[in-house]
Amino acid sequence: MSAQPVVILASTSAYRASLLRRLLEGFEQASPGTDEDPLPGEAPAARAARLAEAKARAVAATRTGCVVIGSDQVADLDGTVLDKPGTVQAAHKQLSASSGREVVFHTAVCVIDAKGGASLHIDETRVHFRHLSARDIERYVERERPLDCAGSFKCEGLGIALFERIANDDPTALIGLPLIATCRLLRDAGVALP
Numbered sequence: 699m700s701a702q703p704v705v706i707l708a709s710t711s712a713y714r715a716s717l718l719r720r721l722l723e724g725f726e727q728a729s730p731g732t733d734e735d736p737l738p739g740e741a742p743a744a745r746a747a748r749l750a751e752a753k754a755r756a757v758a759a760t761r762t763g764c765v766v767i768g769s770d771q772v773a774d775l776d777g778t779v780l781d782k783p784g785t786v787q788a789a790h791k792q793l794s795a796s797s798g799r800e801v802v803f804h805t806a807v808c809v810i811d812a813k814g815g816a817s818l819h820i821d822e823t824r825v826h827f828r829h830l831s832a833r834d835i836e837r838y839v840e841r842e843r844p845l846d847c848a849g850s851f852k853c854e855g856l857g858i859a860l861f862e863r864i865a866n867d868d869p870t871a872l873i874g875l876p877l878i879a880t881c882r883l884l885r886d887a888g889v890a891l892p
Contacts, residue, residue: 703812703888708757708768713854717875718767721884721891730756730768742774743804747820750806758810765887766810769875773849774802780849789839789850790832793860797830801849805871807880811887819879823866825849830860 705725707718715727730753736745747770754768773780775795783789803823810816830838838844842856851857853864853872870877881891 702890704761704764705884705889706757706761706764706766708753708766711874713873714769714875717870717873717877718880720870721877721881722889728757728761730754732756734770736779742772742777742779742802743806743820743822745779746770746772746804746806747808747818750808751816751818754808754810754816758814762814763812765812765884765889767875767880767884768808768810769806771803771805771848771871771874774804775799782846782848783850784845786839786843786845789845790835792850793827793830793835793839794832796827796849797835799827801825801827803849803872805874805876807876807883809880809883809887815887817883817886819876819883821866821868821871821876821879823864823868823872825853825864825872826862827860828862834860 707725707727708730710729732752749770750768754766758766780792783792805821808816808818842852844850844852851860868876868878885891
């Protein structure tokens with residue numbers, strides 16, 4: 699039996715690390731230090747794919763012979779990207795704009811194998827928000843403080859109360875790492891999983 703390759707998550711995200719722990723007991727985390735500014739005219743799905751690969755490649759360049767996972771998520775409200783709000787006011791604005799509407803989350807994962815080959819998957823999750831009153835938004839933001847989450851909510855927490863429905867193929871994608879695709883990409887890269 700051959701040894702498992704070292705797996706590195708090219709992210710400092712606690713959310714992604716928590717998800718990856720469902721699959722792997724031991725992995726490393728490294729900050730990719732990637733410039734995440736959008737390119738002019740870049741579509742949301744293309745931005746997620748570009749950044750996932752850039753993060754994985756940045757870490758793989760410093761850790762040859764390892765399997766590296768990069769991921770990125772871009773929230774899209776009718777062509778407008780909803781970044782991490784950073785402030786309570788920005789979270790209120792994003793949630794108000796999303797009220798009664800559909801937001802599409804493009805979550806990309808890129809795995810660089812030990813030989814430097816890249817494999818990419820993009821998951822699309824459609825989140826249908828219920829109509830939210832100003833008081834609903836205020837209560838939610840005050841309680842959960844989703845300032846570090848694209849779209850201003852945490853679906854794994856109280857944020858689920860904001861939705862009418864979610865449509866996707868992988869429930870973990872909305873949290874930040876589509877595990878079904880990640881399993882496939884890791885197996886293809888030589889990582890033994892059930």
